[in-house]
Amino acid sequence: MKATQDIITRVRRWAEDGSKAERRLASMILSDLAYVSKATIADIASRAGVSEPTVTRFARALGCEGIRDFKYHLAQALAVGGNYLNPAPLQREEREERVLAAVCGGAMTAIERLRSSVGMETIGLIADHISTARSVLSYGSGGNSSIMAMELHNRLFRLGLSVLSHSDGQMQRMTASVATPETVVIAFSISGYSPSVVDSVRISRHYGAKTVAVTAPGSALAREAEILLPFSVPEDSNLYKPNSARYAMMAIVDLIAMTTAEAIGPSVLEGLRRIKHSLSAVNVNDPRLPLGD
Amino acid sequence: MKATQDIITRVRRWAEDGSKAERRLASMILSDLAYVSKATIADIASRAGVSEPTVTRFARALGCEGIRDFKYHLAQALAVGGNYLNPAPLQREEREERVLAAVCGGAMTAIERLRSSVGMETIGLIADHISTARSVLSYGSGGNSSIMAMELHNRLFRLGLSVLSHSDGQMQRMTASVATPETVVIAFSISGYSPSVVDSVRISRHYGAKTVAVTAPGSALAREAEILLPFSVPEDSNLYKPNSARYAMMAIVDLIAMTTAEAIGPSVLEGLRRIKHSLSAVNVNDPRLPLGD
């Protein structure tokens, strides 16, 4: 099944565009994905108040072979998507629904757009560099980008890599000055004009480091770095509205980290296991707790 | 289904310890997980050279409810571990596709599930407290939670609020000690047992602060805080798996920030405008650029 879009996205689209029965069905599915992924067609149908063939047809319309195939894909989505909240679903006021739609809808759109536009070759290239580097420097400044730089740090050091992240401009410049050809520098900036980050990339490149920028194409930072992962934020003038670009950027970090993990190979598992082990001494002694809290 | 181990491991064990037919079946399953996860019981049985009831019994012996449940778990394992479980290493392109699907699909699903199950009353309550507080303290420790604490800080201070975030345990305890009834403390912890965070919540509550925890229900932190936004990460023994919980947590932060902004009202715009203004001197002078890079 060559899916251009994520299952959830497709269901969501039907929840808005579909016909009456389809909308009922789609929103019922979205409201309890876990249930649907295990229930029988009859249960699903009755719970959504539609007939069984409608359910089958719906699954087909989504590009699946039938209800079984649909549930298969749903199960896979859930495996990664996880279930983090206890069900507390009661119907909501319109105002709450609006906020939810703005935040979640924005986040989903951002990720979906990233998915369809990100260049995985570039990611692969970056991962190759990282996995063979002696050290990695991760730079960002300003709220969002600095957090992303930390996030990358957080993800990479678990792979046993030597990583540093800095949001302080002086620290960026200082660490960039001692870069070597075996250093990989990764710079995050939404605008692409954060002076310290641009400088640090220039400096480190001067000393032979591999430089990567996740930033707006055409910006100063984009011009300075060797590898560019273009990241542009569509303007939205609503100041209240959260900037959902961060979700896309986090997904980029995830992609880089995961691809790097695969590039390194199974040996990373040992490092992960050790971290997990060390944490279990601090926290309650439960080996299942997530890495790094 | 109480699974202490992941499905694949359990199958492996049966491939060694089981009886003759079970060994045949188990090793056939391991040799082609993808096939088994979609095939019918009849196909599986004939391909392994055993009878259909044997297959059902096998699934039960593994702790599943039946062949359907077994295939469900297999699908989930494949969604995540597909890359290294595959006997034949995948082509580069296909591997990239998988990573992309895992990261983006996981993120989408996590956000969708949050959307359908988050308790907006609690969010509203938290926002009310924040919007009327004199100061807000945001605590987290360990990679993920500390980043979320910072993220909240980053989002709230733009609303003109007095916020601090700390991931350093000593700073957490120190700042908690000077909390007042007009302080709101927000603590992030996935496990709910990060000692400094738990302590700080207890200390600040002792001084009359309003305390909020975004953490696993039932944990030490959950018991300590007045308001609990339950957030639990399901156990999964798969270390390669990208952790999409962060997307859900980030969405929670977004929801809190946005609801708070609405609770405060239009006066926040002035603060936003000023920040934007101050940035435009540093960055390129483009008013459309996102706040804070």
Next chain:
DNA sequence: GGCTTTTATGTTGCTAAATTTCATAAATCG
């Protein structure tokens, strides 16, 4: 507005899939 055509949805009955029951073969044990 009333007619036809199209589209959406539901009802019925059939087919295939999974599971239980029961029978038989193999292994284990005294």
Next chain:
DNA sequence: CGATTTATGAAATTTAGCAACATAAAAGCC
């Protein structure tokens, strides 16, 4: 070496999913 347990399969039963057909609603059209 028979008795008893355990492992496995065949047949019957139950259940799930689906296709074909039927009906209702909607959209055109005169």
